[in-house]
Amino acid sequence: MSTTPLPPDAEAILRGDRRALGKGLTCAEAMDDEALALLDALWGSTGRARRIGITGPPGVGKSTLASGVIRAHRALGRSVGVLAVDPSSPLTGGALLGDRHRMGAEAGDPNVFLRSFGSRGSTGGLSRAAPFALDLLDAAGFDVVLVETAGVGQTEIEVATSADSVAVVLSPESGDAVQAMKAGLIEIADVLCVNKADREGAEAMAEALEGMLDRAPPAPWRPPVVRTRALEDATALFEALEAHGTWLLEGGRIEERRRRGLRGRLRTLVHALLAERLLAGRDALLDARAGEAAGKRRSLLDAARSTVEEILR
Amino acid sequence: MSAPSPRAPLPRSPRPIRVLVAKAGLDGHDRGAKVVAQALRDAGMEVVYTGLRQTPEMIVKAASEEDVDAIGISLLSGAHMTVFPRVLELLKEHGLSHVLLTGGGVIPEKDCEALRAAGVGMLFGPGTRTSDLIQYIQREVALRRAHSA
Numbered sequence: 340m341s342t343t344p345l346p347p348d349a350e351a352i353l354r355g356d357r358r359a360l361g362k363g364l365t366c367a368e369a370m371d372d373e374a375l376a377l378l379d380a381l382w383g384s385t386g387r388a389r390r391i392g393i394t395g396p397p398g399v400g401k402s403t404l405a406s407g408v409i410r411a412h413r414a415l416g417r418s419v420g421v422l423a424v425d426p427s428s429p430l431t432g433g434a435l436l437g438d439r440h441r442m443g444a445e446a447g448d449p450n451v452f453l454r455s456f457g458s459r460g461s462t463g464g465l466s467r468a469a470p471f472a473l474d475l476l477d478a479a480g481f482d483v484v485l486v487e488t489a490g491v492g493q494t495e496i497e498v499a500t501s502a503d504s505v506a507v508v509l510s511p512e513s514g515d516a517v518q519a520m521k522a523g524l525i526e527i528a529d530v531l532c533v534n535k536a537d538r539e540g541a542e543a544m545a546e547a548l549e550g551m552l553d554r555a556p557p558a559p560w561r562p563p564v565v566r567t568r569a570l571e572d573a574t575a576l577f578e579a580l581e582a583h584g585t586w587l588l589e590g591g592r593i594e595e596r597r598r599r600g601l602r603g604r605l606r607t608l609v610h611a612l613l614a615e616r617l618l619a620g621r622d623a624l625l626d627a628r629a630g631e632a633a634g635k636r637r638s639l640l641d642a643a644r645s646t647v648e649e650i651l652r
Numbered sequence: 653m654s655a656p657s658p659r660a661p662l663p664r665s666p667r668p669i670r671v672l673v674a675k676a677g678l679d680g681h682d683r684g685a686k687v688v689a690q691a692l693r694d695a696g697m698e699v700v701y702t703g704l705r706q707t708p709e710m711i712v713k714a715a716s717e718e719d720v721d722a723i724g725i726s727l728l729s730g731a732h733m734t735v736f737p738r739v740l741e742l743l744k745e746h747g748l749s750h751v752l753l754t755g756g757g758v759i760p761e762k763d764c765e766a767l768r769a770a771g772v773g774m775l776f777g778p779g780t781r782t783s784d785l786i787q788y789i790q791r792e793v794a795l796r797r798a799h800s801a
């Protein structure tokens with residue numbers, strides 16, 4: 340890996356060239372050949388940043404909290420790279436990316452870099468592109484890399500889990516704790532945050548979450564439930580994330596967690612590459628088998644199996 | 653890394669037009685900018701909305717990090733003859749000369765002409781139909797993308 344000279348764009352990103360990073364993130368978003376080359380070149384420089392994920396239903400206050408968390412890191416002199424993912428319209432592909440607005444004051448700080456992504460309605464695309472974008476921010480040398488996603492779909496949840504520490508944010512109006520559990524949000528949380536603690540119902544929600552955790556099978560880390568009023572500060576969330584970070588650093592836990600995360604990403608990539616390789620030039624075969632299934636000469640499942648047999652023969 | 657590079661795992665679809673919508677100056681409401689932002693989104697663009705009281709420095713920092721195709725600045729306070737030239741200057745400094753700079757506000761015709769001569773794009777008065785703005789951005793960005801490809 341180190342024998343080949345770095346491509347100029349990779350070198351610029353490592354040097355801290357922000358314009359090069361902005362362009363690199365565009366490549367990562369598209370996951371094109373250029374992006375793959377860039378990520379190949381920068382892979383050796385990843386793994387130094389502390390990665391934080393913030394997820395939860397829309398409108399609970401994630402961006403407002405994120406700006407508080409960023410401020411707390413900045414107060415300690417740490418630079419912060421942020422990836423904020425907002426949903427795209429599946430109909431038009433358009434998106435209104437408003438997280439930068441919420442993080443206004445922090446986004447202007449020269450030691451904060453913020454990039455917004457639209458989810459572009461793709462189930463597979465984002466889950467591959469976003470973790471690579473985090474790799475780029477990491478390689479670019481930020482001390483902290485933070486990703487915000489709206490926990491609405493499996494993909495957004497997956498993206499958050501590529502972080503070292505994941506905060507799941509709920510609020511009294513985001514539905515009850517049971518709904519959050521059904522959406523798979525609670526099981527990925529390292530920290531549970533009930534925001535809008537100034538609103539009625541917040542304490543009841545926090546208690547319901549504690550109750551759920553009491554009933555869950557014992558785990559090495561029990562996610563703390565913190566209450567925040569993000570419009571005032573996010574200190575409780577910041578401190579809980581720091582505590583989880585410290586815990587991870589003990590006894591090689593972080594290496595283990597990252598290895599597990601990379602295994603998941605590897606699996607997704609191998610899946611995509613295999614499918615592409617194996618299906619290349621097989622349009623005629625697919626057409627023929629689909630025709631047989633349409634004409635009821637085979638069942639669809641049988642057509643799929645025989646397609647696989649033929650491809651692997 | 654010497655093996656032939658595997659093809660991209662995803663088909664390449666054209667990137668939506670990305671636009672930064674910012675409100676510069678000290679006046680306090682951004683209803684107009686929000687309406688524009690929503691219209692651009694509905695036209696299939698990715699709109700990075702930055703909100704009120706953006707300085708030229710903040711606008712260009714955002715344009716660079718967000719790698720946008722265009723910047724739309726809404727401005728009512730009469731500061732257009734300082735804001736637009738300053739943004740243009742900073743864009744050049746940051747290697748972002750390809751970014752379309754457009755916007756709207758109450759701007760006298762002769763100022764519009766002076767700004768256009770300096771390299772700013774079309775500026776739209778109050779009451780402009782958003783469809784005109786959308787078409788303008790689509791056409792301009794297509795040209796600029798073709799030029800830099």
Ligand SMILES: Nc1nc2c(ncn2[C@@H]2O[C@H](COP(=O)(O)OP(=O)(O)O)[C@@H](O)[C@H]2O)c(=O)[nH]1
Binds near residue numbers: 571
């Ligand atoms: N009452 C109250 N409102 C809040 C609090 N935190 C955020 N908000 C408001 O909730 C709305 C959504 O916040 P935002 O951070 O954009 O949420 P996100 O969609 O989860 O990123 C905004 O109007 C915030 O001002 C809070 O602690 N209390």
Ligand SMILES: [Mg+2]
Binds near residue numbers: 438441
């Ligand atoms: Mg948000």
